[in-house]
């Protein structure tokens with residue numbers, strides 16, 4: 459919780475920004491990374507222990523530049539939080555959109571991990587966090603590409619945890635629906651969890667000793683546990699009803 463140097467992708471807004479502020483308050487050094495310089499600067503403003511780095515996780519050269527700068531300027535970096543992601547509430551049938559979603563959400567996470575494992579390896583408290591979603595476990599009826607990208611992040615997290623065992627801890631953060639700017643209107647959408655409440659519960663999970671390998675708030679458990687409870691179809695229908703109510 460303290461004395462770490464943490465790179466947070468997607469740290470310019472939403473969940474990543476809120477985590478950046480919380481971890482900075484606890485005395486960690488934080489570097490926020492994303493494509494939009496202005497939002498990174500806004501996150502860092504007034505916090506001498508928050509730095510910024512322009513980064514596109516879908517671009518191999520940008521990821522390599524970022525890894526090189528962090529190794530040079532922040533040699534104590536021991537944590538990577540992969541928060542960068544995009545979503546459309548309806549990505550059905552749009553293969554170009556599907557390609558972008560998978561390139562950022564899944565391959566972006568893999569690119570970042572591959573680029574940072576060499577410099578995290580062997581560091582005290584070395585940790586990688588990935589961000590999946592409740593929708594990794596019960597797909598959104600209108601979000602095949604998004605849901606599959608997050609199911610891919612879950613699978614990759616399991617693989618990586620085994621691969622890095624004893625060296626780098628791997629924690630999967632699986633948020634429920636949270637009020638952020640991820641999709642238009644979401645920041646105020648009724649029924650979504652307020653961001654501050656989500657972050658309070660997420661930080662409390664990080665504080666647990668030992669830290670759970672999946673950071674799950676109570677709201678996500680109906681989706682996370684659907685398969686083991688034999689309720690995937692039921693929960694898919696629940697998501698379909700929520701979408702139908704919204705479009706009424």
Ligand SMILES: NC(=O)c1ccc[n+]([C@@H]2O[C@H](COP(=O)([O-])OP(=O)(O)OC[C@H]3O[C@@H](n4cnc5c(N)ncnc54)[C@H](OP(=O)(O)O)[C@@H]3O)[C@@H](O)[C@H]2O)c1
Nearest residue numbers: 468471472473492493494514515542543591635636638640
């Ligand atoms: N909010 C929810 O309900 C919810 C639920 C489950 C999972 N999640 C996941 O939580 C993560 C954070 O989402 P959020 O809700 O906080 O939404 P958000 O505010 O839109 O945050 C997403 C961040 O990712 C960055 N990003 C997008 N594409 C990028 C790229 N190619 N390279 C680098 N950065 C990129 C964005 O910044 P730029 O556009 O400036 O690059 C933005 O800061 C995402 O992975 C999302 O899928 C969210």
